[in-house]
Amino acid sequence: MEAAELRVGFVGAGRMAGGLARGLLRAGKVPASSILASAPTDKNLDAWRESGCRTTHCNLEVLQESTLVFLATKPHVLPGVLQEIRPAVGPHHIVVSLVAGVTLQTLQRAGAMVFTRGSGAGDGEAALLKNLLSSCGLCEEVPESYINIHTGLSGSGVAYVYLFAEALAEGAVKMGMPSGLASRIAAQTLLGAAKVMLETGEHPAKLRGDVCTPGGTTIHALHQLEKGALRATVMNAVEVATNRACDMAED
Template sequence: MKLTGLTVIGGGQMARALVGGMLESGCLDAEELTVVHKTASTGTWWTENHPGCTTTTDTVAAVASAKVVMLAVKPHIIAEVMTVQDEQGNSADWNDRLIISIAAGIGLDSLTEQAGHRRVVRVMPNTPSLVGEGASGFCAADGVDDDDVELVKTMLESVGIAAQVTDPQMNAVTGVSGSGPAYVFLIIEALADGGVAAGLPRATALQLATQTVLGAAKMVRETGEHPGVLKDNVCSPGGTTIAAMSTLEKNAVRGAMIQAVQASANRSRELA
């Protein structure tokens, strides 16, 4: 599905990842893209990296020319963006436009109220989108039709995978995949530290730890096996891995991960 008339408000890292994936996959042409930015350096980055796109500081005009608007700004700026006026006092016209928000914690009810209609989609991407391995959750208001949903999926799948959920479930998405990369980075760091403690050079330990996490994730995805089954396959009776697993269980690593997801989801709920 080809995307036309996209305006992105906010040109930061996540916008660069998502739009970069769309351009690379061919579902979007640079000539169909307008980016609204605040700083000259941001505008320069977009024109240098994606020749053919339009950059502007005029939100009202950019929205007026759009079919689809992506709100790629911080949550506390959403209200300011939705009520913006130009120098002549004209307000942005959100009617008849598909609005896609990647602002964390801002629910559909709030977004639809500010937009004045219900053709609104809320998305929670994550930072691995920057390397084409994102895991995004999204939910749609009841004014969004099947074609809009397919368009959003096409956009998100250009940088990874996309799962449609309900609005209340978006807090859980935040806990699992939105915040999840940080948990995995911590695990990689800890594995490397353990390797150093056991006698490996730092660079070697980090290289092995990183590839181990990457390989394990790929096995889960490509074999379709439950991770518990794959774990059991590594644990030989009386062997080194089961000894390690016993230590992890004694230190409640499994419980700590579950609680981390719940804490992130709860915090997302509070912010909303």
Template sequence: MKPKSRIKMDPEADSHLRIGFIGAGNMAFGIAKGIISGNVLPANIKVSAPSKRNFGRFQEIGITGTNSNVELVCGSDIVFVAVKPHLVRDVLNGISAYITDRHIVVSVAAGVTLETLQELLPENTSVIRMMPNLPCIVQEGALLFTRGSCAKPADGVLLRSLLQHCGLVEEGPEAWIDIHTGLSGSGVAFVYLFAEALAEGAIKMGMPSSLAHMIASQTVLGAGRVLRESGKHPAQLRSEVCTPGGTTIYGLHTLEQGGVRASTMSAVESATERARQLGQKSTARK
């Protein structure tokens, strides 16, 4: 088998890549915004979707759209498959004949396993499965990827380089992808629920709604930055906020009485198990 044609890694390598997104939803948009924050020109990126409805925001940042997945694939080196999981099979069946040994195919479809992706694409295709999360749209995402059997370490290095402005980018075994979905993909909604509850507690005590929600969002943002940038364990930071007999320890006692810790752990477990179920279904549909 002839060696694959790959763009060599150098400081200017990313700028020459042609990148395509099949799917024009939030994930595609967030990742595309992060990529053009690096060395890739918007003119080198294209997005495809059945309708032009979601093309507007891409066009505003210089990315062109097409209704043809085949056209997109033929003009791309890296193809991000960013469609709903139930559409992946039809999409890959439609482009498989046009995938060559120069392509890297990156799936961001929840629950669709590497086994399924590799079965639907030509033999020896470099496939990467990745799970981003919603904060990618503000370049504060958490992305975890795993390489298929034919994807080289250099492909992972290239993907990291492209996505470095999207947020935290890590590589791990496929078994971690579903856990990441439960922790970070679904976890975003858990944080929103907590922020909503924080604001409603303040509203109950007499604060205006708009101000309560602004302060709750800033509290979540600020706490997250301190946690990330300090490198400290959450329990250590929590203890630093508490003073003996103070307001925080009283509030934490109430949260513990409500089972917030156990409920959160169970929520991550439930979301992870559901992701695994979706993966089993995608593998079973052969």
């Protein structure tokens, strides 16, 4: 099935679903008229209508009108939704359950997603999904055991980066730079570093070493970060976030 022929449905119309829909629309993968979103009330549906998408209060209507369906509800709501829509799921449907840890809050700005195919999904369905989701940023197919790790690394990792950016900018403010300028430079520094990682494929340790002049400013600064156990602290953060994601999945 070609992406242009898809009729895409969203059961749930919150920020997760909205971020993905905006990415698909921006990339021209699916026309707005081919997107249908459902929610219990109009609270989250107005923005969808403004984008030209169709809306409904009936989850079953999404199944009836769509070939690709994203389940974008809160985890505690999902079991009830699955029970409701199960009778309407047919062999022509591709159903994707979205997990909070897929960084959907940043999808419209090149986020990162991973997905795992179910036993009924083949190579064609996986290729189609990756094609669609890649319009929103990096998308990789992974074993199911990686899903919670991705939450700890990327889903929660956005907050780690914001915290680091804040500290980076405040260091410059401490030394006399205006806050707004410091924040813009910090953001551009992070963006530039991320682009080099992606474009070169080099290990971060090598890239870090490449910018360290013997006896220079960078190596002195890195020594201070090592004293503060920055790497161990970040590794611990990814670990506890991953473990928390595992605990939530079992609740």
